[in-house]
Amino acid sequence: MKKSLKLLLLAASVALLASPASAKTIRWRMALSWPSTLTPLASPPMEVAKLVKEMSKGKFIIRVEGAEKTKSALGVLDMVKSGSYQMGHTGSYYYIGKDPNTVWFTTIPWGMTTAEQYAWFYYGNGMKYMKKVYDKFGVYSYPGGNTGVQMGGWFRKEIKTVDDLKGLKMRIPGFAGKVMAKLGVNVVNIPGGELYTSLDRGTIDALEWVGPAMDIKMGFYKVAPYYYTGWHEPASEMSFFVNQKAFNKLPKKYQVMLITAMKAASADMYIENFAKSVDAWQKMIKEYPGIKVKTFPIPVLKAMKKATDEIMQEYASKNPLFKEIWTDYQSYLKKARTWTMMSEYYYLKASKEVGAGE
Amino acid sequence: MKKSLKLLLLAASVALLASPASAKTIRWRMALSWPSTLTPLASPPMEVAKLVKEMSKGKFIIRVEGAEKTKSALGVLDMVKSGSYQMGHTGSYYYIGKDPNTVWFTTIPWGMTTAEQYAWFYYGNGMKYMKKVYDKFGVYSYPGGNTGVQMGGWFRKEIKTVDDLKGLKMRIPGFAGKVMAKLGVNVVNIPGGELYTSLDRGTIDALEWVGPAMDIKMGFYKVAPYYYTGWHEPASEMSFFVNQKAFNKLPKKYQVMLITAMKAASADMYIENFAKSVDAWQKMIKEYPGIKVKTFPIPVLKAMKKATDEIMQEYASKNPLFKEIWTDYQSYLKKARTWTMMSEYYYLKASKEVGAGE
Numbered sequence: 001m002k003k004s005l006k007l008l009l010l011a012a013s014v015a016l017l018a019s020p021a022s023a024k025t026i027r028w029r030m031a032l033s034w035p036s037t038l039t040p041l042a043s044p045p046m047e048v049a050k051l052v053k054e055m056s057k058g059k060f061i062i063r064v065e066g067a068e069k070t071k072s073a074l075g076v077l078d079m080v081k082s083g084s085y086q087m088g089h090t091g092s093y094y095y096i097g098k099d100p101n102t103v104w105f106t107t108i109p110w111g112m113t114t115a116e117q118y119a120w121f122y123y124g125n126g127m128k129y130m131k132k133v134y135d136k137f138g139v140y141s142y143p144g145g146n147t148g149v150q151m152g153g154w155f156r157k158e159i160k161t162v163d164d165l166k167g168l169k170m171r172i173p174g175f176a177g178k179v180m181a182k183l184g185v186n187v188v189n190i191p192g193g194e195l196y197t198s199l200d201r202g203t204i205d206a207l208e209w210v211g212p213a214m215d216i217k218m219g220f221y222k223v224a225p226y227y228y229t230g231w232h233e234p235a236s237e238m239s240f241f242v243n244q245k246a247f248n249k250l251p252k253k254y255q256v257m258l259i260t261a262m263k264a265a266s267a268d269m270y271i272e273n274f275a276k277s278v279d280a281w282q283k284m285i286k287e288y289p290g291i292k293v294k295t296f297p298i299p300v301l302k303a304m305k306k307a308t309d310e311i312m313q314e315y316a317s318k319n320p321l322f323k324e325i326w327t328d329y330q331s332y333l334k335k336a337r338t339w340t341m342m343s344e345y346y347y348l349k350a351s352k353e354v355g356a357g358e
Numbered sequence: 359m360k361k362s363l364k365l366l367l368l369a370a371s372v373a374l375l376a377s378p379a380s381a382k383t384i385r386w387r388m389a390l391s392w393p394s395t396l397t398p399l400a401s402p403p404m405e406v407a408k409l410v411k412e413m414s415k416g417k418f419i420i421r422v423e424g425a426e427k428t429k430s431a432l433g434v435l436d437m438v439k440s441g442s443y444q445m446g447h448t449g450s451y452y453y454i455g456k457d458p459n460t461v462w463f464t465t466i467p468w469g470m471t472t473a474e475q476y477a478w479f480y481y482g483n484g485m486k487y488m489k490k491v492y493d494k495f496g497v498y499s500y501p502g503g504n505t506g507v508q509m510g511g512w513f514r515k516e517i518k519t520v521d522d523l524k525g526l527k528m529r530i531p532g533f534a535g536k537v538m539a540k541l542g543v544n545v546v547n548i549p550g551g552e553l554y555t556s557l558d559r560g561t562i563d564a565l566e567w568v569g570p571a572m573d574i575k576m577g578f579y580k581v582a583p584y585y586y587t588g589w590h591e592p593a594s595e596m597s598f599f600v601n602q603k604a605f606n607k608l609p610k611k612y613q614v615m616l617i618t619a620m621k622a623a624s625a626d627m628y629i630e631n632f633a634k635s636v637d638a639w640q641k642m643i644k645e646y647p648g649i650k651v652k653t654f655p656i657p658v659l660k661a662m663k664k665a666t667d668e669i670m671q672e673y674a675s676k677n678p679l680f681k682e683i684w685t686d687y688q689s690y691l692k693k694a695r696t697w698t699m700m701s702e703y704y705y706l707k708a709s710k711e712v713g714a715g716e
Contacts (some may be wrong), residue, residue: 055618110714111713115628122630123633123637148701229700252412258614260413260622278693296708337709338639342509344471344702354660354663354665358695
């Protein structure tokens with residue numbers, strides 16, 4: 001071959017190699033804290049993987065692996081930290097044992113609603129604190145979809161006084177469980193698969209799950225007729241975790257695709273859970289018209305609030321960052337709630353009074 | 359040049375032309391119904407343009423042109439229909455003159471809240487009807503950001519009875535204006551720039567704008583101390599319009615980028631408007647502690663509801679599709695509202711009773 005021809009061939013090869021069409025496909029894995037079919041919780045990760053694949057024309061692939069595959073529902077933070085998975089989709093408050101400040105990015109009893117919390121994340125100090133808490137794990141954390149207000153749980157008997165809670169056997173994990181324990185509830189831990197039978201047989205008197213969209217699959221409404229309104233998880237946010245080194249190595253355009261897809265998918269989850277709760281509730285009351293929606297009596301609610309404050313104080317007294325975030329959170333909640341009441345609350349109240357939406 | 363060399367050069371050229379790196383940049387224009395600096399309304403189009411540019415690495419460019427440039431705030435539908443702009447960002451209900459069914463995709467008095475409406479769009483029949491209404495314009499319509507509950511307006515005097523509305527001079531456009539007119543209000547149309555002076559001098563007695571985030575810039579709180587809670591625009595959704603031919607010609611990956619960016623930006627606008635309302639309200643009451651937040655008395659609210667129903671009936675009797683969508687909307691609202699009350703409303707009520715968020 002002539003020298004000029006060789007050079008030309010070389011130039012053509014370089015041009016082809018340098019073009020994005022021949023760029024190597026990036027392959028990531030994402031571990032979930034739930035089975036990959038458990039909608040709406042598993043919807044955001046599935047949607048992110050689909051969107052990123054389509055936007056990159058198949059050049060950025062995220063394989064989603066549910067807890068059925070990883071066998072480590074609560075090991076997501078460790079797996080993303082180590083880089084064995086580049087991403088995870090989980091609940092921040094599962095990692096309270098590693099850092100109590102992880103709770104701020106899911107929900108707290110008597111805390112912010114979904115809109116209030118997103119406002120705190122993006123226009124208050126929420127995302128700043130999220131970064132501070134997760135930086136030490138080498139992980140970027142992003143909101144991953146919200147359940148809205150979770151129901152207070154299914155009870156076999158009506159709760160009329162604070163005394164009715166004493167000795168009550170209830171499955172209610174996390175912070176809310178600590179609050180209930182303070183009120184004399186016998187808080188028990190029972191695997192999900194045994195809950196229905198335990199409630200049916202009276203081994204437990206009550207349990208907390210999520211809300212109609214997820215509760216309906218568990219069948220609790222068939223065996224416990226009192227469905228209490230929520231107080232303990234007003235806006236549970238899921239979390240996407242991304243290994244920082246893996247993210248930083250991504251081309252800028254893929255970083256933006258990932259962030260945009262996470263935001264769109266998170267917004268979608270809130271709507272999906274809302275819509276499925278609407279329909280699940282209609283199905284439940286049609287099948288079991290005897291189900292009663294109840295709000296705990298005011299003295300019970302006040303006792304729950306007092307116990308919540310005590311527990312928060314305990315954490316704050318031991319952990320300066322917890323105290324700092326709690327102060328910031330309360331201050332934002334106060335002004336955000338003023339607006340929520342002026343707008344959404346009084347609209348709903350007025351609508352109720354005139355029979356709109358009935 | 360030798361023949362083989364010529365062929366090789368040709369092959370290299372073809373390879374370069376076919377590679378995405380040399381694909382032609384796609385340039386679109388998007389017309390807005392508002393000035394391009396009027397946040398939060400102008401935020402979603404600006405965000406979409408930025409995200410799409412970054413995700414496409416500069417190969418898909420959308421130039422945003424505000425009403426200050428197009429000089430045709432309410433001509434957006436026509437401009438996107440004709441293809442002179444590939445996209446628009448506007449309010450669907452501005453086009454009630456072309457088709458009364460455009461109102462369903464913004465908001466209606468005593469209608470759905472933001473979450474309820476998104477649930478109807480995506481899990482009820484909302485998007486199906488949106489497509490039906492906009493297909494005849496050759497336009498795809500997508501949700502474009504929500505304001506949440508808009509305030510009922512600024513009043514110089516307190517409204518104590520239905521009679522207090524009679525002869526009241528008020529700037530309140532659209533459907534809500536028709537309702538107010540039925541109650542005896544003298545509904546006037548005054549350009550935005552003259553509103554403050556008109557209210558200050560008593561040329562008008564009241565006006566409706568949006569909510570704290572946008573009202574604060576207008577200064578109404580300085581001259582009208584009664585700020586009424588909302589009833590007439592519980593969840594005003596903005597709209598993105600996309601010319602169908604232009605969209606269909608886009609490579610699939612750009613279509614997905616555009617749709618994903620619109621969804622993320624819409625979710626962001628709701629949060630931005632919420633957060634800015636929170637802060638604007640704090641600023642207003644600090645500066646003018648005499649402002650009073652009021653809800654109209656129940657007989658007034660009931661009269662508004664009755665007048666709303668009458669107007670909806672008038673439209674329904676003349677337009678079969680309006681009747682069909684109204685029936686579907688009411689049926690979805692009824693079940694969605696049941697869930698809203700069980701979840702968000704009773705949580706806020708309980709929080710108020712125990713002093714959470716205070």
